[in-house]
Amino acid sequence: MNALYSLVFVFILVLIPLFGVGAAHLNTIFGICLPMTAIGIFLVFSVVKIVRWGRSPVPFRIPTTAGQQLSYDPELFKQNKWDNPSNGIQTVIRMVLEVCAFRTLFRNTSTSLHETKNGPVVAFSSSKWLWGFALLFHYSFLIIVLRHLRLFLEPIPFFVHGLEFIDGILQIGAPVMYMSDVLIVVGLLFLLARRLADAKVRYISLVTDYFPLFLILSVALSGIWMRYYAKVDVMAIKELTMGLVTMHPHIPAGIDVSFYIHVFLVSILLMYFPFSKLMHMPGVFMSPTRNMPNDNRFHHHENPWNPDIKPLSYEAYEKDFGPAMAEAGLPLDNPDNAKAPEEA
Amino acid sequence: MHYGGKIIIGIVIFVGLLLSPFVFNVGKAYKQPELKLPANEKKCVESLEFMRTKHMQLLNEWRDWALRDGKRVYVNHEGKEFEISLQNTCMKCHKSKADFCDKCHNDAGVSPYCWDCHIQPEGLK
Numbered sequence: 151m152n153a154l155y156s157l158v159f160v161f162i163l164v165l166i167p168l169f170g171v172g173a174a175h176l177n178t179i180f181g182i183c184l185p186m187t188a189i190g191i192f193l194v195f196s197v198v199k200i201v202r203w204g205r206s207p208v209p210f211r212i213p214t215t216a217g218q219q220l221s222y223d224p225e226l227f228k229q230n231k232w233d234n235p236s237n238g239i240q241t242v243i244r245m246v247l248e249v250c251a252f253r254t255l256f257r258n259t260s261t262s263l264h265e266t267k268n269g270p271v272v273a274f275s276s277s278k279w280l281w282g283f284a285l286l287f288h289y290s291f292l293i294i295v296l297r298h299l300r301l302f303l304e305p306i307p308f309f310v311h312g313l314e315f316i317d318g319i320l321q322i323g324a325p326v327m328y329m330s331d332v333l334i335v336v337g338l339l340f341l342l343a344r345r346l347a348d349a350k351v352r353y354i355s356l357v358t359d360y361f362p363l364f365l366i367l368s369v370a371l372s373g374i375w376m377r378y379y380a381k382v383d384v385m386a387i388k389e390l391t392m393g394l395v396t397m398h399p400h401i402p403a404g405i406d407v408s409f410y411i412h413v414f415l416v417s418i419l420l421m422y423f424p425f426s427k428l429m430h431m432p433g434v435f436m437s438p439t440r441n442m443p444n445d446n447r448f449h450h451h452e453n454p455w456n457p458d459i460k461p462l463s464y465e466a467y468e469k470d471f472g473p474a475m476a477e478a479g480l481p482l483d484n485p486d487n488a489k490a491p492e493e494a
Numbered sequence: 495m496h497y498g499g500k501i502i503i504g505i506v507i508f509v510g511l512l513l514s515p516f517v518f519n520v521g522k523a524y525k526q527p528e529l530k531l532p533a534n535e536k537k538c539v540e541s542l543e544f545m546r547t548k549h550m551q552l553l554n555e556w557r558d559w560a561l562r563d564g565k566r567v568y569v570n571h572e573g574k575e576f577e578i579s580l581q582n583t584c585m586k587c588h589k590s591k592a593d594f595c596d597k598c599h600n601d602a603g604v605s606p607y608c609w610d611c612h613i614q615p616e617g618l619k
Contacts (some may be wrong), residue, residue, distance in 0.1 A: 193512060197505055204501040300603030302515040304524055310603055321607060378580040381547040384602045385526050392524035402526075404543065435504060446515040454496055 153346060157175035160368050165295040167414035172407045180410045181390055182399040188417035195424035200432050213444035218259070220444075229268045234444050241443045248440050252288075255281040280344065287337025290330040291366075293317060294373075297328070301384075323378075331374050338367045361426055363420055372412040380408040529596035532587040539583070540570055550606070553580060580608065585615045592616060 170176045192347040213219060247253050258275035263270045297313055300306050318326035322417025342363050345355045376382050386402040387409055393400040423429065435441065465484070468475070473486025482488055510517075538545045540552065559565040560578045567575045577583050588594040591614040599605060 189512075193509060197509065200501065200505055200508075204496070204498060208496045299515070303518060304522070304601065306600075306603045311605070314603060315605075324554040324606070325604070381551060383547050385546070385598055388601060389524060389526050392519070396519045396522050396524055398523055404546075406547075430569075432504070432508065436501070447496070 152355060152357045153342075153360045153364075153452070154162075155357055156364045159361065160364040163365075163415060163418055164368065164372075164411055167410045168407060170414075171410040177401045177405075177410070180414055181401050181405075182394065184417045185394060185413055186399075188420040192420040192423055196429070196432060199424055199429060200436070203433070203436050206440075207453075209440060209455075210451045211442045211444055211446050212439045213446060214439045220447075236443050236445050238443060241441065248437070249434055249469070252281055252284055253467055254440075255284055279340070283337045283340040283344075286333050287341060290337060292336035293330040294328075294334060294370075301388050302395050304388075304392060313387055325377060327378075331370070334370050335367070336373070338363060338370065342367070358427060362419075362422070362426055365415065367423070368410065369415045369419060372408065372415055376406070376408040376412055380406050382406045382409050527601055529597055530593035532589070535587050538587075539568070539576055546610060553584075553608075556580070580612050581615075589615050 160234045167180050171180050177358060188463075213234065215234075217233025218227055219234040220229045220236040221227040229236065232247060233242050235244050244253075256278065258277050258280050259274045262273050262275070265271075293313055297310060297317065298461045299310050300314070303310070314328075317328040317330050320327060320329065342360075345351050345363070383404050385404070386405050389400065389402045390405065393405050468482060468484060468487050472482060475482060476488035540548075545552075556568065556578045557580075559568070566578045568578050570576065585591065591609070595606075
């Protein structure tokens with residue numbers, strides 16, 4: 151049901167620019183106002199959220215047990231430096247591997263029941279599907295985003311040409327088919343199928359899990375539709391996009407509706423981003439179990455929000471509370487303390 | 495903020511990357527390239543709008559028709575006939591690749607590989 155709601159919602163989203171531009175000709179709103187607003191919302195609220203996360207207290211290190219920590223005898227028990235780092239550089243390596251290679255997903259296991267002669271047995275096995283398709287999806291997305299720079303920069307930087315060349319190296323059709331276009335859809339469809347097919351995952355999947363998947367899928371499909379089927383005037387689109395980044399917004403004539411649909415969906419994605427689970431993009435850098443070395447055993451970590459409490463000796467204590475103690479009949483080391491300070 | 499320094503550096507990089515297209519383009523203005531159109535011809539193979547958006551598709555079809563189906567004559571929507579050929583048709587009217595095709599392609603960031611084999615009107619470089 152959750153999946154269905156999300157799908158229907160994305161369909162409705164597609165209809166908005168279809169009629170907004172196709173019938174009502176609100177090109178300026180869909181081509182200029184909305185994308186600029188979306189970038190603004192994306193930027194401001196992402197930063198707000200990151201700062202809010204940054205302000206939460208980090209009282210101590212959270213050692214995760216993914217590997218042997220630095221032990222008293224590193225010869226006997228070899229430290230697993232990348233899974234249980236003890237200093238900054240090792241932590242940076244763990245983070246780079248996490249961000250670039252998704253090692254946490256790599257550790258994904260699947261649990262299953264096996265019937266044996268002696269009854270059912272629980273079995274755990276390594277399951278790399280999620281990891282593999284997640285990599286496929288994320289890297290395709292990255293390449294696609296970088297390729298889009300051709301519409302926002304003039305002259306076009308060399309790495310964009312390089313990406314475009316490698317991405318289209320199969321030289322299938324004209325305009326050439328980009329591998330990333332195919333792979334992102336494959337990746338997304340797997341991530342979607344995983345949620346739908348696995349009863350356990352389906353049970354915990356919410357609208358907020360399906361909606362981003364369908365939304366990104368719709369962005370990808372509208373882009374593919376535009377490039378390979380509808381065929382839009384790329385030069386006019388570059389005039390529009392360059393107008394946005396040079397702050398001389400302008401709507402050239404002759405741009406197909408499919409472009410506005412694509413841009414509208416991207417704008418929705420940008421606006422939805424800071425409020426959604428997609429914030430794992432900046433969030434992964436702030437994972438407390440990943441980004442801190444496990445050095446609790448040789449560094450004293452002071453709770454950062456502790457009040458500044460000065461040590462108080464018994465003599466000073468007796469001075470403060472002497473009169474009250476004397477009144478209660480408690481013994482005093484120094485009988486002078488029995489008198490209140492004014493009297494003394 | 496705990497670890498505020500690092501977080502702020504991260505935010506600066508994030509915002510910087512996102513806004514870099516705006517920064518690189520400060521004070522610039524963009525205009526579509528000016529093409530050198532054929533002097534003594536009025537019309538392309540198909541309509542201007544069709545050519546602007548679908549010329550690669552047309553070339554792709556031409557290639558297949560010529561080389562797979564042996565069909566070397568193209569009849570356009572107005573009934574006019576053209577020989578199916580990249581070098582002998584397109585480039586007979588559009589006499590300069592550099593002043594025509596490349597103008598758009600440089601801006602669009604595409605470099606069709608056709609010229610690995612086909613000879614551009616300017617001759618081999």
